[in-house]
């Protein structure tokens with residue numbers, strides 16, 4: 001694609017990067033076929049190619065974002081299916097990241113939209129506040145049908161719908177400190193406690209810690225870990241996202257220097273995609289660029305790390321598992337085989353739902369901010385999953401678990417919970 005940026009515009013490294021990305025696009029439109037919003041809405045402006053044109057026009061003309069650009073960029077799930085499909089290697093992820101930051105800086109959203117986004121940014125990344133909010137959501141649930149009738153309040157109704165009926169008890173898995181390996185030590189890793197995940201489903205990291213320590217790996221929860229920044233990063237709140245990244249980098253570098261780390265284990269693929277991108281996000285910060293690249297290189301999804309441990313084959317359990325590959329897992333991190341291979345080795349029959357490349361509509365805060373499109377994608381996803389007639393659904397991202405879990409009676413668990421069970425841990429509570 002030809003671009004017409006001035007030398008002055010290209011002096012901004014963010015614009016220079018976006019210009020390079022734009023130039024790679026050859027307008028072929030292959031990406032439209034796998035884009036969930038184009039497939040759902042059928043509007044070229046809700047396709048990757050359409051959004052690329054909108055972003056090019058906005059940046060090239062040095063314009064502030066307008067309502068049209070914001071509408072179509074907000075509808076993008078950042079699922080990155082287009083990146084997997086693109087034959088030309090267009091780095092849409094960093095282009096849309098830049099567009100979102102530009103929108104945040106130049107566009108004044110309607111008051112209710114601004115307020116809801118602010119509340120989400122102030123609550124979701126902090127487990128204590130999030131836990132409190134879930135308690136309030138349970139009380140407010142009867143108001144959801146009323147809120148749903150007023151367009152600007154629909155996100156509030158979506159929040160109430162998504163809140164679980166019961167809050168699990170706080171878990172010891174988030175307490176800082178080391179969990180020693182059983183027997184001889186074959187590795188030492190840090191685990192990301194995360195923000196929303198330990199509140200919604202602490203069993204995931206409990207299973208991870210049990211499994212890894214049983215396999216001889218020391219697991220450390222470093223003091224001071226916090227949210228990875230993904231949620232605010234996808235809202236274009238760059239300062240907040242970079243502050244979270246710097247804070248976690250300091251924590252992990254301290255741990256590397258104190259005891260050494262073979263990996264930083266992440267059990268939510270949305271967080272994994274962002275932490276693997278810290279090196280890029282902080283590339284212009286001389287104080288953090290090197291440290292961020294080091295942390296990104298150590299970041300591993302739990303299934304990536306387990307694959308390297310060569311687990312033994314286990315006899316079949318006669319249980320069929322529908323494996324749902326989160327977008328951040330398959331498109332963001334390009335991890336496609338490892339979870340399925342591990343599940344098969346662990347004695348499960350793996351079934352792959354049709355249209356596995358399409359997003360379930362969760363996408364961070366998307367199911368709150370874009371409830372209608374999200375609901376359509378959820379219905380489509382659940383129909384495909386249920387068609388597999390599986391006994392259980394496994395996935396590697398808490399967002400997908402919450403989204404899909406609200407629409408099906410098939411139990412949904414994290415892949416690592418099944419692996420922990422297969423290799424000597426307890427049966428996941430949802431299967432009891």
Ligand code: SF4
Pocket residue numbers: 034035036037038046047048051075076077078079080081082083092
């Ligand atoms: S990230 Fe997903 S929703 Fe956004 S343009 Fe690409 S395929 Fe479409």
Ligand code: SF4
Pocket residue numbers: 024025026027028029030031032048049082085086087088089090
């Ligand atoms: S597939 Fe790639 S090159 Fe083709 S239109 Fe989409 S982004 Fe551009």
